[in-house]
Amino acid sequence: MSNQQPPNERLAALPGKTRKRLATTGSLVGGLLRRPGTLAVVLAVTALYLTAFLVVMQDFTFDPGVGFSSFVVDQPLDRMFEPGPGHYQYEPIAVLDVRIGTWVFSPLNTAIGLFLSVLVGLNIALTYLAVTQPKSCGIEAGTGILAAVPALFAGSACCGPVIFLVVGIQAGGVLLTAFQWLLPAATLLLLGSLVLVAGRVDPTAV
Amino acid sequence: MSQEPSRRRLLLLAGGGLAALAGCTGGGDGNGEGSANGADNGGDGASTDGDGTANSGDGEQSAEQVEGPMPLVEPEVPLQYELSTFAENAVSGGPPKDGIPSIDDPNFDSAAEGDEDLDPEDPVFGVEIDGDARAYRQDVLVHHEIVNDTVGGRNVAVSYCPLTGTVVGFERGDVEFGVSGMLVNNNLIMYDRATDSWWPQILGTAVTGELTGASLRELRVTWTTWERWRDEHPETQVLNTNTGYARNYGHDPYGSYNPRGGYYDNDRFLFDTLDEDDRLPPKDIVIGARSTDGAVAFEKELLREEGLLETTVGGVPYLAAYDPALDTAYIYRNPDEISVERTSEGYGSPDGTHGAGSLPLGSVNAFDGMWFAWVGFYSDLELVA
Numbered sequence: 001m002s003n004q005q006p007p008n009e010r011l012a013a014l015p016g017k018t019r020k021r022l023a024t025t026g027s028l029v030g031g032l033l034r035r036p037g038t039l040a041v042v043l044a045v046t047a048l049y050l051t052a053f054l055v056v057m058q059d060f061t062f063d064p065g066v067g068f069s070s071f072v073v074d075q076p077l078d079r080m081f082e083p084g085p086g087h088y089q090y091e092p093i094a095v096l097d098v099r100i101g102t103w104v105f106s107p108l109n110t111a112i113g114l115f116l117s118v119l120v121g122l123n124i125a126l127t128y129l130a131v132t133q134p135k136s137c138g139i140e141a142g143t144g145i146l147a148a149v150p151a152l153f154a155g156s157a158c159c160g161p162v163i164f165l166v167v168g169i170q171a172g173g174v175l176l177t178a179f180q181w182l183l184p185a186a187t188l189l190l191l192g193s194l195v196l197v198a199g200r201v202d203p204t205a206v
Numbered sequence: 207m208s209q210e211p212s213r214r215r216l217l218l219l220a221g222g223g224l225a226a227l228a229g230c231t232g233g234g235d236g237n238g239e240g241s242a243n244g245a246d247n248g249g250d251g252a253s254t255d256g257d258g259t260a261n262s263g264d265g266e267q268s269a270e271q272v273e274g275p276m277p278l279v280e281p282e283v284p285l286q287y288e289l290s291t292f293a294e295n296a297v298s299g300g301p302p303k304d305g306i307p308s309i310d311d312p313n314f315d316s317a318a319e320g321d322e323d324l325d326p327e328d329p330v331f332g333v334e335i336d337g338d339a340r341a342y343r344q345d346v347l348v349h350h351e352i353v354n355d356t357v358g359g360r361n362v363a364v365s366y367c368p369l370t371g372t373v374v375g376f377e378r379g380d381v382e383f384g385v386s387g388m389l390v391n392n393n394l395i396m397y398d399r400a401t402d403s404w405w406p407q408i409l410g411t412a413v414t415g416e417l418t419g420a421s422l423r424e425l426r427v428t429w430t431t432w433e434r435w436r437d438e439h440p441e442t443q444v445l446n447t448n449t450g451y452a453r454n455y456g457h458d459p460y461g462s463y464n465p466r467g468g469y470y471d472n473d474r475f476l477f478d479t480l481d482e483d484d485r486l487p488p489k490d491i492v493i494g495a496r497s498t499d500g501a502v503a504f505e506k507e508l509l510r511e512e513g514l515l516e517t518t519v520g521g522v523p524y525l526a527a528y529d530p531a532l533d534t535a536y537i538y539r540n541p542d543e544i545s546v547e548r549t550s551e552g553y554g555s556p557d558g559t560h561g562a563g564s565l566p567l568g569s570v571n572a573f574d575g576m577w578f579a580w581v582g583f584y585s586d587l588e589l590v591a
Contacts, residue, residue, distance in 0.1 A: 061457045073452050085301040092452040102454045179300070 025198035032125050041128060042121035049120045053113040057089065059104050066097040080107045087180045088112060112183070119190040126197045269421070275400035276379035278420040281411050283496040286585045287480065292406055293413040296388045296395060297477055303397070306385040308352035313448040314340065317436050320444035326433030327464045330444070331364060331373045332532070333357050333427050339439035341432065342366075344463060346445055347373075349453045351394055353445065354382040364427055365407050367394035368460050369469070369476055370579030371491065374407050375425040391479050391582035408575065408583050429574040430532040438531055479578055481585040488578035493526065494587065495537040495570040501584035502537065505591035506574065509535045513548040516540075517590045526572070526590070527553050529562035534574075538567035 032038040054060035073079050076093035084090045090108035097103075269279035315323070320341065324330070329344040335358030342353055347366040354363050363383040366373045369392040376383070381400040388395040388404065390413075396405045403415025411421040428435070436442060447455045461468015469476075473488055486492070486505065494503035499520035509515060509528040516525045523540040527548075540546070544567060547554045552561050560566065580587060 058454075058457070058459055061454055063456070066456075071452065073450060083302045083305050085305045087300070089305075091307075095452045095454060102456065104452055104454050 021195055021199055025195050028126060028198045028201055029122055029194075032122060032129070038125045038129065041125040042118070045121035045124045046114070046117040050110075050113050050117040053117060054103070054110070057086075057109060057113070059092065059106060059109055060101055062101040064100055066099065066102055068099055069097045071095045084109065088183045116186065116190065119187070119194065123190055123193050123197065126194065126201060130197055130201045272420045274417055274420055276381040276398065277377040277423040278417070279423055281419060281421045282498045283584075284498075284500055285583075289411065289413045289419060291480070292390045292409065293404065295478075295480060296390045296404070296413075298387055299389045299477070301385070301387040303387050304384050305387055306349070306351050307451055308354055308382065308384045309346075309350045309445075309449050309451075310354045310382055311450060312353050312355050313446050314443035315446040317440060317442050317444065319446070320432065320436065320442075323446070324432040324444070325464060326431065328432045329463045330430060330432045330435050331366065331427050332430055332435045332439070332442070333362065333364060333375055333425065334439060334442075335360055335362075335425070339435075339442035341435050341439075341442050341444040342373075342427075343432075343445050343455075345455050345458060346447060346449065348458050348460070349451070349455065350449065351385050352383050352396060354378065362425060363396075365394060365396055367392075367407050367579075368458075369393070370408065370576055371470065371489070372408055372573060372575040372579060373427050373429055374410065374573055375427040376410065376422040377425060378422075389477055391579060392475055392477050393579055393582070406583075408579060424571045426571060427573060428532055428534045430534055434532050475578065479582040481582050482578065483581040483585065485581075485589055486577040486591055488576065490577045490591075491574055492577050492580055492589070492591075493535045493537065493572050493574055494580045494584075495524075495572040496584060496587075497539060497570045499524075499539070501580070501587035503577070503580050503587050503589050504535060504537070505589070506535070508591055514546065514553065515590050517588055519588050524570075524588075525567075527562035527565060535572065536563045536565070537570050537572040538565055539570055540567050 032042060051060065055062070072094045073092075079091050080093050082091040084092070084106065090106050092104040092106040092109070094105040095102060096105055269282050272278040272280055324343065330341040331344065331347065333340050333342070338358035340355065340357050342364050344366070347353065347364075348368050351367065352363055352365045354361075356362070361378050361380065363376045363378040364373065365376065365383065369389070372393065378398075381398050383396045383398055383405070386395045386397040386404055390406050391408070393409075394407045395413075396407060397403065397415075398405065398417070401416040403412040403417040405412050405422065410424055412418045432444070447453075458468070461470045463470060470489065475488070482488075491506040492503035493506055493509065494501060496502070497519070499522045502517060502519045502524055504515050504517075504526040509526060510530075510533070513528045513530075514525060516523065518524065523543050524537060525540050525546060526535045526537045527546070528535045544555055546565060546567075549559060551559045553559065553565055555566060557566060563569075
């Protein structure tokens, strides 16, 4: 299309308040990653959430008796883009027994999980900062965590959504339709939450 | 969604058993209801041999054959629903088409190698055709649901639906089957890679696509344990985990059969069913069969206790004979009411003693399944429990 704009021009076209909020968010995120204390929080939360994500997606199964071994499929670069058992799930290319459990490794599932996990980590670090600042107000602790929950519902195993198996609910048409939007909804919620919380933090604090 | 059956199909009248069948085909007409196959191998001298042999040998089926890309027959079983109802009630289970990949190039281990990987009580699905015995591991099939294989020189598809606990074998000709990602009555809907028609596994009849209304020819698949199958078939091969896919085959996402737990052992479903019936707990295991006379199910636990059970289906006497060696049963149509008794050696009839799978009666393909699944497709089935 002829009216496509470079990213910096598109940013400039946004209303002033929005542009300012996004710039503040970017600046705060940069600050979080530069400070050792908040970076540690981001990394720890990212690791924990990614583990939870992979477990719920059933890509990782804890099993202390598995030892160490690995298996990689033929033509992994082709296989990794094939659709997997659920929405936004992709084919694994390796099975890795890593002493504490078995990781059925899908590069794209892991990348999606990592992206969400970093968002969750940033949200929690920022929320922590906001609630511990004297100047902050109106921030409910756990905002970022709540936004992260829907993504954990998004996994499918074989014939159906994992969460339906776990909690024993019966899937109707509405639920099934809603189900396919969980992952994008979680991503939007996490991004929105990040921007929201960024507005409540004193930019000079990081 | 539903399409009319292709008019280009050519009906070929098959041999043995047709006369007997003719008297039964009226069971499904006159009320606007559909019908589906029964894989009834018809007349006397059933080919089922008591140890899992396929029972749909060429020339032995009583159903009218249908021309198509794979071996097909005219549907026989009276249904309570139009075929289009099954298509309209199909739901996405989550995975896209082929999101659960079928195994199209299966690899096998020897029985000795199988002993190293399997516990004696692990469930396997056994097929034996012309002396070629194969055991398909449940822990592998739960991740793939369909194996396109060649057994005894015959191209077959062995399909397994974890949610309904059903395993059914079909002749596939040169066509492969895949997992559509859709379910009806919680049951796997297969698709064929020639016409993309949809085939609910338990129905075995296409409900959408070019082949709508045609039924697949079935073959006997025995749900048993590795130890039992191996003892009966020492030369068996066993499907191994070299499937070409990366899966955690030690982990069943639904639960466990050894010991039984999780989804397989509770009363919860994942999706709606077309019908419910509280004559049995929903996941009680029954061995069922369907034919021109209707559908029948025998509670497996009762079969273990009694050995021989009898009933009538559509006014025709039927019996089920339990085989303790494989913990399975065979279902027979017995219109002439031939006397059968259980003895210490097997099953006695006027012409001698036979194994459970080789009685001189017309065998009807039978397979294990959860009660809710059977009754979801065949709501007026005859239950012996």
